[in-house]
Amino acid sequence: MKPVIRISQSAQYENQEVTIKGWLYNMRSSGKVRFLLVRDGSAIIQCVVVKSEVSDEVFEKTELLTQESSLIVTGKLVADKRSPLGYEMHVSDIEIVQIAKDYPITKKEHGIDFLMDHRHLWIRSKRQHAILRIRHEIINAARQFFNERDFVLVDSPIFTPNAAEGTTTLFKTDYFGSPAYLTQSGQLYAEAACMAFGRVYCFGPTFRAEKSKTRRHLTEFWMIEPEVAYFDLQDDMQLAEEFVSYIVQTVLKNRRAELETLERDTKILENTVPPFPKIHYNEAVEILKKHGVDFPYGDDFGGADETILSEEFDKPVIIHHYPAEIKAFYMKRDPQEPQFALAMDMLAPEGYGEIIGGSQREDDYDTLLQRIREHNLDEKDFEWYLDLRKYGSVPHAGFGLGIERTVAWITGTKHVRETIPFPRLLQRIYP
Template sequence: MTRTTEPTRISSLPGLVGQQATVSGWVTHTRSSGKVAFVTMRDGTGILQCVVVKPQVSAETWEAFQQLTLECSFSVSGEVKADARAPGGVELGVTELRLIGPSALDYPIQPKEHGVDFLLDNRHFWLRTPRQVAIMRIRNEIEQAIHDFFYERGFLRTDTPILTAAIGERSGLFATEYFDEGNAYLAQTGQLYGEALAAAFGKIYTFGPTFRAEKSKTRRHLTEFWMIEPEVAFNDTHANMDLQEDFVSFLVQRVLERQMPALKELERDVSKLEKVKAPFPRIDYTDAVATLQKKGSAVQWGEDLGAEDEALLVEDYETPIFICNYPKEAKAFYMKENPADPRTVLCDDMLAPEGYGEIIGGSQREDDYDKLLHRIKEEHLPLEAYSWYLDLRKYGTFVHSGFGLGLERTIAWICGTPHIRECIPFPRLMTRLHP
């Protein structure tokens, strides 16, 4: 069987100067000055300016140019020419142009200002714009860097259930009937299963969608988001934070190395990202509360820290910071009691600079069977749903730690974009399930 030849991609054209090429893509702009016409196209790998000179092309090609409208698809053939002024440093001298898929004149997103709600209603088109393309390229780079980081360090990628009977956090749950088994819940975290996998493989990570039915409309919340959750056998809370700061430093440096054009498109101040290198400051919760009170916050010891408190804490730092050892009542049931202060647990939140807030929550896990059982009962959680989780402490318990990094919050910080909704292809918000 004869294979169809794949069209040349715009990104490869700088290596084809002086040669003939055929490129397929979509129209972003057209203009004409009588006998010379210009078409700017994109194909997902780059932007290309095409020059159509009427006396040098057939009548059919010139007529095809006249039919081009915003976002129609077409193919174009011609000679690749070097031009330092053109996007990517090359342009195409057109010899043939063919319309593939017409686009109606009322294409929703025009070259003008649109409101955010309108853009979200048309997210399937908004994704085609240069800013959104840049954010998605950085998202892709971060996702690949995540896998590279853990693979190079001997972690096993594992997948945990999305439907579960056991919950990990206090926030809202999405419930669904599960045959004759009662309610199942969309996973808030893969962590509990990750702990079981760490007992089998030593070092694991999960990477998947998680769901929180929180009625929140802040710029930092989605109801569906992606989370990366490593779990490491025999790591204590200090080793856990070491891993976190190495991980985040790696992700930032990777984007700086490979996605500078995307950062430039976003007008990101990269000098701020260049300062993100381990180690990061580690601040005890009690000290953090004292600092906040001096800065005018009304927060009291025992309360969780809100977004405004987090912004106050990071304003004096150029790197992320850790807030460690929160009060037991403010955190999840599975966190290890702090032997130095039983009112608190061995945990940490990593706060990103520039006011982006928490991007990681981590902890050493409670490995004492009786203490974990007591905490489950305190939280009025169903024992039958956690029997297998308690078994991990009954048969060969071990010190272990892990954390969860919110992918979209991390992308928002690295991109410098103010709202998390732009950091996932199709955001799910409290009031949005379309498209």
């Protein structure tokens, strides 16, 4: 029996006979030689079938193969400097598992709607495969970062009785006769957990019912949210820049091949190391005015504003001290400048916009109760949240990083719909 390997393990089996189980990505012929590009999910390898070196039966099988047919290939792995992998296989045997008929995604140009309708197949292509490999690396790096710093993962619920970011973007559902909502954020529960463990993070899907069609919005996206006891805004910003730098440098280290497949210019990524520029909201408004933007002071920044601001810097920029009136009820106000919230956003460079939003949280019971009332929220829904300010309240802070926007920036992908395996958009819930 020949060892069954993943293509990515080829270097470990140089000059050995091995078996690979995968799918035909592409094929070309040159006389009595067939060149099969075989993928198995880990990489793609060229498998060379020479008529004089295999049985007639094996060579005839190559005539039957079509794009995305599944097959098992056995042969000798040899070094080849021309190959992106560095190796190719000289085939001795082929077993056909299934012949694919009329595979719909071909070399011709396809419209985005067609590709999205066939997303279950589109993710097999080189570009989409590279993007999703990098997504995996980003998620893995995020977990490693927090594990190395003694954070505890605490999963937050998807069904919630209340809003974290405002009631207008909630997906409402029936929960055995009572109203419930799909979570907008795991933050409130992470706050409870950080009072138990000191340092925590939650990671999971979040949902926003915004009727937005921009390239930066999904209705279902994934967010990773750390929360730390005894942290203030300055601590929060430092953690955020260390976190994003760690993720980017890990991708550069481990996913060079995928970045090359995407033809990603990595200069700015390589420059993503602390410290990041940090500017006050007022300074950000002045930058917009300098660029001729008639920006209403006190408003939040839109996508176009974020693009202008981010293009001023050659690495992510953190904007802090937003007007309190436009921020969530749980954000603490600056005691020295109560018109400003101790909040911060991180904007990715190259026009990719906000990838992190965070703040120091309000830790005083009476003040938080007042904020809940000001926002016309039901106090009963937040009794448990208020309890955190009654029993051992401490200063604390945290943030949320959106995985899809981060993937879009690092991979240089224009639209977030390509940064998640099966995107959910305003007018798309298929497949």
